[in-house]
Amino acid sequence: ERAAGRSGLAAVMGSKKLKAVVVKGKMKVPLHDENGIRALRKSLLKEAAGFYDILHDEGTAGITQDSALSGDSPVKNWDGAGTVDFPSERAAKITGSAIVELEGYKPYACWGCPIACGGKMKQTDGEYALELNDGVGHKPEYETLSMFGTNLLNDDLDSIVKLNEICNNLGLDTISVGATIGYVIECYENGLLSKEDTDGLEMTWGNAESIVALTEKIGRREGFGDVLADGIRVAWEKLGRIGTEYAVHVDGEEVPAHDPKFTPGLATTYLLAPTPGRHTQGGELLGPVGLELPERDKYQYSGWAETHHKLVTVMEVCNAAGLCMFGYLSYPIQAIPEQLSAVTGWGYDMDEMFKTGTRIFTMRHMFNLREGINPLKRNVPGRMIGAPPLTEGNVKDVTVDYQTLAREFLEFLDWDTNTTAPSEESLQELGMEFLIARD
Numbered sequence: 001e002r003a004a005g006r007s008g009l010a011a012v013m014g015s016k017k018l019k020a021v022v023v024k025g026k027m028k029v030p031l032h033d034e035n036g037i038r039a040l041r042k043s044l045l046k047e048a049a050g051f052y053d054i055l056h057d058e059g060t061a062g063i064t065q066d067s068a069l070s071g072d073s074p075v076k077n078w079d080g081a082g083t084v085d086f087p088s089e090r091a092a093k094i095t096g097s098a099i100v101e102l103e104g105y106k107p108y109a110c111w112g113c114p115i116a117c118g119g120k121m122k123q124t125d126g127e128y129a130l131e132l133n134d135g136v137g138h139k140p141e142y143e144t145l146s147m148f149g150t151n152l153l154n155d156d157l158d159s160i161v162k163l164n165e166i167c168n169n170l171g172l173d174t175i176s177v178g179a180t181i182g183y184v185i186e187c188y189e190n191g192l193l194s195k196e197d198t199d200g201l202e203m204t205w206g207n208a209e210s211i212v213a214l215t216e217k218i219g220r221r222e223g224f225g226d227v228l229a230d231g232i233r234v235a236w237e238k239l240g241r242i243g244t245e246y247a248v249h250v251d252g253e254e255v256p257a258h259d260p261k262f263t264p265g266l267a268t269t270y271l272l273a274p275t276p277g278r279h280t281q282g283g284e285l286l287g288p289v290g291l292e293l294p295e296r297d298k299y300q301y302s303g304w305a306e307t308h309h310k311l312v313t314v315m316e317v318c319n320a321a322g323l324c325m326f327g328y329l330s331y332p333i334q335a336i337p338e339q340l341s342a343v344t345g346w347g348y349d350m351d352e353m354f355k356t357g358t359r360i361f362t363m364r365h366m367f368n369l370r371e372g373i374n375p376l377k378r379n380v381p382g383r384m385i386g387a388p389p390l391t392e393g394n395v396k397d398v399t400v401d402y403q404t405l406a407r408e409f410l411e412f413l414d415w416d417t418n419t420t421a422p423s424e425e426s427l428q429e430l431g432m433e434f435l436i437a438r439d
Contacts, residue, residue: 001138005173007253007275032345038341042076044335045114050289052330058096059107059117062140063076064149065095071395075145076153077182078248078383079392090155094145098157103139115326122160126163128212130171140164140174146257147178151326152211153184156308159208163215170219177215180232180252183392184214186246197225243344253277253377258403261386261395264298265308267402268409270384271373272420273312274364282312290332301401305412308405313357320360358413361432362422366435374420376406 002008010405013019031037052061066081068074068091076081084089092098093397102121103242109116124135140148144167148160167174181203187193188203195202199217200211202225207302217225233252236244248255250270258278260267267285274279284307287293292316293307328336335346348356366377367369382388386399410417414426 001168002141003171003173004169004404005167005171006175006278007173010171013389027408031266033342035344037207037339040339044331045337047332048114048330049332050330051286051326053132053325054096055330056107059119059137059139061099061145062096063142064122064145064419065091066405067142067146067257068150069394070378071357071393072130072259073150073257074182074248074255074259075188075393076185077149077151077179077246078255078381079186079395080153082150082342086150086153086155091150093155094157094160096148099139102157109123112323113324113327115324117326123158123161127156127209128156130160130163131160132166137161137165138168139225143257144174146180147175147182148211149150149183151178151257153205154208154211155206156208159212166212166215166219172219173254174213176231176254177218177250180228180235181211181214181216182236183229183232183243183246183248190243190338192242193239199225230438238283239370242331245382246382248383249379250381250384256383257383259395260384260400261398264400264402265299265304265311267380267385267400268308268405269312271378271380271402272409274361274368274375276375276378280315282315283309286329287311288314288328288333297365299398301404302408304405305408308409309358309412310354312361313354315352316357316360355430358395359432360433362413362427362432365420366422369421376420392439 014235067089068086069088071082073082075219075417076085081085099119099121104118104122105120107116108118110118119139120136121139122136129135130137143161144164148154148163154160164174167177184193184198185203185205188198189205193203198214200212203210203214214225215430217223218228219225221229227238228384232247232249232254233254236242236247253272255277258266260270263284267280269281269283270277275281284298291308291310296303314333314336315325318325321340323336334350337350337353340346340348380402385402386395389399390396407417410420414423415421427433
């Protein structure tokens with residue numbers, strides 16, 4: 001369940017012949033103020049807001065239908081519009097309410113979590129019966145429903161539940177697999193690939209049977225699946241660089257199911273984050289509860305740097321502290337510095353949290369710079385930013401001015417807008433003088 005397949009973490013482990021990490025111990029986790037953290041938790045549980053109800057009732061699947069129609073989800077490998085190519089009656093088949101009807105199990109939570117967004121589904125009959133755990137599998141999350149659903153014009157929920165099991169069982173990232181198959185389908189539909197290339201599979205839009213079969217092949221590196229098993233960029237290279245515009249990725253990372261044409265700030269995040277193409281690195285996707293942000297026209301591209309900085313840095317702290325993004329979206333953001341202070345004994349407030357997040361972001365970025373990686377040199381898929389723009393749907397005629405967004409963000413950080421190297425002054429302000437280059 002919920003395989004950690006994103007960005008090839010398991011591939012790194014495998015390359016080092018590391019099969020597992022086993023942790024065993026009895027030591028109690030030390031807390032600076034145990035009574036204080038308990039009191040904070042008790043009071044915080046009464047303040048659920050934001051994204052809480054959707055997550056609690058339906059999990060991330062609850063946004064699938066709305067996202068498909070709003071332009072948030074990629075449709076037809078980023079070249080379609082939900083309102084036209086995957087309209088409401090089709091999106092309703094794979095959204096949260098449809099899944100809840102089939103679950104038949106009480107939702108479950110990670111340890112200590114009040115949201116309980118997890119769910120299980122039983123599928124023992126039919127073409128897509130689940131093979132493991134007596135036919136019980138984890139319900140698909142939004143990214144899976146979108147990348148194997150709207151992205152491939154597939155409204156067969158049973159097939160997506162099966163695809164989710166295959167990917168979890170074999171350690172695959174559902175975003176990357178769905179994106180890679182979208183690339184394959186578009187190449188096939190446009191005559192760049194044939195049945196002979198695809199091991200006899202008819203790779204057409206919405207062909208659930210072929211999508212499931214190819215996913216199995218990818219996970220086991222069988223036949224054509226071996227060509228695709230390392231993702232879009234490697235497949236594109238192996239296939240002779242065909243269908244370049246259909247290969248939607250940033251520096252080899254397949255783009256997730258949130259479209260910058262709907263949320264422009266994500267273009268900055270997908271490009272500049274130390275790990276590109278990630279919707280969990282901050283950006284204007286969703287603002288946390290209690291963080292006051294200016295209300296502005298999202299398609300006025302200048303003046304967003306401070307807002308983007310706040311959202312990126314608080315997400316860095318959440319990730320580094322081992323917090324879940326869903327809690328961050330469901331409870332007042334001010335609780336995080338309060339909890340950190342109670343746990344560590346250090347005096348955190350919101351300003352200190354922004355600074356801490358900036359330090360983390362900067363450290364991760366400096367690692368990349370040391371390795372010769374300038375994020376401004378990364379490829380930017382035209383379809384991701386609307387170049388050319390879509391002609392139909394809710395985000396038609398939108399071309400995201402990602403250059404302005406990126407430049408102003410770098411200026412706000414006091415980083416060079418060409419090399420992205422932080423200034424000495426910015427590093428000194430963060431107490432990171434050790435990163436200043438010395439002769």
